[in-house]
Amino acid sequence: MAEKITLAHGSGGKASHELIEGLFVAVFGSRSPGVLEDSAVLEAGREKIAFSTDSFVVDPIFFPGGDIGSLAVHGTVNDLAMRGAEPLYISVGMIIEEGFACRDLEIIVRSLKKGADAAGVEIVAGDTKVVPAGKADRIFINTTGIGLLRPGCDISAAHGRPGDAVILSGTMADHGATILCQREGLQIEGGFRSDSAPLNHMVAAMIREAGDAVHVLRDPTRGGVGTTLNELASASGVGIRIRETALPVRQDVRGACDLLGLDPLYLANEGKLLAFVEPGAAGRVLAVMRKVKHGENACIIGELVADNPGQVILQTAIGSSRIVDMLHGEPLPRIC
Secondary structure, eight states: OOSSOOGGGGSSSHHHHHHIIIIIIHHHOOSSSOTTSSSEEEEETTEEEEEEEEEEOOSSSEETTEEHHHHHHHHHHHHHHTTTEEEEEEEEEEEEETTOOHHHHHHHHHHHHHHHHHHTOEEEEEEEEEEOTTSSSSEEEEEEEEEEEOTTOOOOGGGOOTTOEEEEOSOSSHHHHHHHHHHHTOOOOSOOOOOOOOOHHHHHHHHHHHGGGEEEEEOOOTTHHHHHHHHHHHHHTOEEEEEGGGOOOOHHHHHHHHHHTOOGGGSOOSSOOEEEEOHHHHHHHHHHHHHSTTOTTOEEEEEEESSSTTOEEEEOTTSOEEEOOOOOSOSSOSOO
16 A cells, blocks of 8 residues: 555556555455446345446536536446446435536536436435535535346356457547546647447347347446456456457547557546457347447457456557556546
8 A cells, every 4th residue: 555645546547456455345345246346236125236336526527528417427327337237316416616606516417417317317316515615626426326237137347258259339538538638728639529428228238139148348437448458357367359450549539649648548438338248149249239329339359368367468550469557657637
């Protein structure tokens, strides 16, 4: 453990994992497997529910493609969907800084409602706290979500198998690049727009098509695709091979990353998912994804292998290979 908390501890990378595993998991413990999943699966009578909580501190709070309100709903809905659950209910807690504009608050509240309606969930509880000026950064939002697990559905980060196809639902780094350009006032040509979106409808279509052939789902938010693949490789005890030529990145996003020395593999996404799918069903799942909203650019980027368990290997465009490690430090703070 470091002596003090740094921004890197909130990056989703190595420092985050050290904090979570070395302190929170060590102290709290857990009676259920999958403690580091996007949501916990709990038994409630004869039913199984998915339960998740998250906090949102994005800067700026308004950005092309959304705002902190829609982002909060989408993030919570997606965490439930990544376990194969049907999201049902959300609570919303707000910490608001004294002096925050009521007009901006109204916009955020309406955005929360619009996002919930689009995802098909209800906002059923909440809390509001106001703190003195200078004690917060305008507004922080905490959400908790509950969803109903589909019968027979058993999707988990630990269920990847050698041979599974790795599917990415669309272009990488759209959210991270958009937030960076907005916050720093970068005048880079392009149509930068966050990909923030609910993915539960896409997941439902995937499960209807392929059922238990869908082994793993995860949305690559903080730490991006690179860090998320490392988490999944470790959880499943497999190696992952991906192809650089297959990785989808918008040209404007790639240009911004090249200019700033950033790797799109490590920038956040808020409306994309990674799926590990049995090879025999991968084509059908891919076709279904491409027919639904937010999945039009889905593609297969690699496969799971028995070699090098816990490692992610990138085959470069020139034919060489390199290890894709988990994110170090914090290249882009306060993105979600």
